Amino acid sequence: MAKETFPEFSSHYPLLLTTFMKRPVKVYPNEIGVVYRNHVTGEYFRFTWMEWYKRTCRLANALKKLNINPGEPGKPGDRVATMALNTHRHLEIYYAAPCSGAMLHTINVRLSPEHIIFTINHAGDKILFFDDILLRLVEGIYDHIKDTVKMFVYMSDKPGLPDTKIENLYEYEELLKAESDEYEWPHLSEDNYATLCYTTGTTGLPKGAMFTHRAIYLLCIHVQAYTVCSNDPARVFLGENTVPMIITPLFHIHGWGAPFSYVLMGVKIVLPGTFTVQGFCELVQTERVSTVGVVPTILALLLEYPDLDKYDLSSLVSVAVGGGALPLGLKNKIEKKLPGFTASSGYGMTETAPTTIAAFVKKYMSDWPKEKLDEVRVKTGLPLPGLDIEVVDENGKPIPHDDNTLGEIVIRGPWVMEKYYKNPQKTAEVWRNGWFHTGDMAKIDEEDFIVIADRMSDLIRSGAEMVPTVLLENLAAMADFVLEATVVGVPDEVWGEKAMAIIKLIPGSDKNEQDLIDFLTAEGVDKGKITKWMLPKLVAIVDEIPKTSVGKFNKIAIRKDLDKFLANAKDMKSN
């Protein structure tokens, strides 16, 4: 801890999340800052910034009393774990833990129980906060984590503790009641660790990415600076009158930074517990929500919802899409349904905190027609200012800016994770030659936009060529009869691999496999976007496409069940 009197405070004034936490309390102490709606009971809870801050102080005092100790640069503080949805309590822990010097570990509750157990023991979590709705899940893993986790805290809108085998169990609201609503926040170093976020572990065990206060602070402030540069004519500038609903689970990579950025801005934050289509529509209507960040799947769910027209969703003007490419077809369909709503794409990953590349309308494009601009808005985008991003070939050399060459995205910058927790081997695999290697493939087009093509492991290798599956998926989603589309490689005797398209039709459609090929031929091959040999050799129409816990198409699950999909697929050899 730094001393109180020091000229050095100036040039090394630390970049701390504490600064974010305090701003709305100074500027808007008596305005409503946090609105939480319980998605099961439909009950609303509202807090002014001062009320929220005082609860956060009480929690910090409780953590101290429970002997949760701060860390120092290079040495994490005690790990404070959460298994929780998007509630005001989770947002309180988001600040109380890091700002008191502890390390926040937000557990992805959609991982397999085996992986959840692994992350808790690997992280060495000392205390675990969990929502009432997740009681059975915690009880189910209890025997495997009880030697690691010393204390459990039960969070519920209803008073009282449940009848359970979990020992050392505290009640969140009772802990708060017992404490003072003032807390002297320590002068931490900006290099103190703030958070620990495990990857989804699609290709092995989850890895824990560590982030310092400085890294998260700089992520958020640069995202805001990017917003100032951006000049999309469709953009509605709301400033502090923005009303964000945080749909991205707070257990996913800092909820994409939203819980930090929006507190700094002092805007009203809407928390829906977990996403339900009905809860989403109701909250947009009652709170006049303007802004959300979603995975593409959520847009597909909205399109399917029969009661969508019954709600007033006119306040919704801006949607950022991440966690997967935004197909132009899906963007068009949702914007047709909800005029005034503009969706644009972005890219990031757990290890990058996450935002790194985002949609951008360049200044000379301002007067382009909407159709052409929409193509720009789904192009993934430009690097955020402050980041150094290259797309490189196998020798680490930047690829040319054209429409054909693919390379791997490599990144360095102030909010890329330094290392995985207790995993020097995996750290060495991703950090090479001064660059973090993402494992994601992209091209750079002639206007210098980075366009994600694929995970390296998802690329289809057909003969000497590579089929960029995301390109095919985006093209297929353009068809007005397609709700969702994914493309995977399947073994082929001649070419090594060939492409299989798996699609879900929009409700009531009577189109068939050949209609998809005809569409891809007309919109893709004939327009020069793909070559003929890239066309899928197999098409399967299904009721449901498997997804990962974060809503991405789960290609690993598809490959596991490949025989089932192959049995369902029609051979389009005639093409």
Add this chain to the structure above:
Amino acid sequence: MAKETFPEFSSHYPLLLTTFMKRPVKVYPNEIGVVYRNHVTGEYFRFTWMEWYKRTCRLANALKKLNINPGEPGKPGDRVATMALNTHRHLEIYYAAPCSGAMLHTINVRLSPEHIIFTINHAGDKILFFDDILLRLVEGIYDHIKDTVKMFVYMSDKPGLPDTKIENLYEYEELLKAESDEYEWPHLSEDNYATLCYTTGTTGLPKGAMFTHRAIYLLCIHVQAYTVCSNDPARVFLGENTVPMIITPLFHIHGWGAPFSYVLMGVKIVLPGTFTVQGFCELVQTERVSTVGVVPTILALLLEYPDLDKYDLSSLVSVAVGGGALPLGLKNKIEKKLPGFTASSGYGMTETAPTTIAAFVKKYMSDWPKEKLDEVRVKTGLPLPGLDIEVVDENGKPIPHDDNTLGEIVIRGPWVMEKYYKNPQKTAEVWRNGWFHTGDMAKIDEEDFIVIADRMSDLIRSGAEMVPTVLLENLAAMADFVLEATVVGVPDEVWGEKAMAIIKLIPGSDKNEQDLIDFLTAEGVDKGKITKWMLPKLVAIVDEIPKTSVGKFNKIAIRKDLDKFLANAKDMKSN
């Protein structure tokens, strides 16, 4: 210099001005980035970002050849001094020097020759770049600086060197021609010093405030984040289509950050050499300038300009005012003349890089009437996010938020200077108890706005009370017959000090001293903004009010010539 391969690059990826310099070259290499107009010849020079960047690389190579050496954290590199106006060359030095590791010392050419000589020798400048127009000034001080300055560089739009006694003289354009347009920018530490800015020295010798790359980087990025929060309904959001003209001299505290922020944003930057009313109007018209930062004096000069109506100034939508309080009367007058033009106030000083407090319309004010919002826009404002600002009494305790109590503004944060160059004594005077002491007095009103009242040294002490002169000045400037107004204390046998108002009338006005008192009584006393005893006891109507080199009212000069002003003043004792 850091090594090329290191995982540490992530969490400690340095915050360097180099990152700012490179962004527009990546995003807009072939767009016009810099426009310079020679204010003497009227000639225009335009550069794409790539052209400007290549010239900057050539300059960095030249600096290397001239043996200008980089520094390291805590140890400044060789000092590169400039005596230059707002030209593309000055902007090139702004990046070539700091980004190659040297320290940029921008000399305020409006200081007295004695003070200029002092700063050059105190800084130990190794090389001095100067504009052709300043040749006589440099020759005049040459004998006093030639032992310190080893090399001189002459910058001119015309080729050739002048006939002069200055030895070791190089020609800027010739230096560039001899070098490669590629340069490998070093991986500096963010704690490398970037700039050295001397104070104006109104109360003694100038003091040199030192800024690191990190400090300037964080200033700029936070100013942009503040813009995102702000929600002034009068604001026109232009993003990258903003066209700023940098009027603030580049030798004043980093030109208020503009040369850095606008390069990062990649907007077209307009440089007018030095400010002339005609040049200003012409550039606004030809370049469609949208945004300027000015001292209040500039607005007064525009109001006086008889040809103002001959120009199309409709592109000008936003004016930030600093370097002095913005009187509401002046704001009203200029906005009446130029509709669409919105002026708002800010506050900063050399030691704070400079921006710290800026006008802000809070979210609940969005639908207030224009008149009420205008009062908010001139209120000085709210602290920028990231800064810790308090207004404290003599014991260092925060003052209450009301309309009466005055205190001193104290600040700490990532872009407050750490220390003065080679001046530990002055550093210790301003850095006390962990806070930088500004010496400026302010109140905090009930809406938490910080409202600057005065320099501590300018406060008038009348009996046991203090007369806030800025308040009186702003009130006087409200009168439609007043062009400029200042208030100083003069000795008084009974009260110690009493207030004298010195005013300049708008051209053609026939109002007199009593009209001012009547106005202050009606608008100030009767409306509860001041109390009757605060009314000036003396009023002087003058042709010119002395100003400092930065355009502020020069109260020290007034006090020096006090007898002259007193002779001119009318005693308003009857009040």
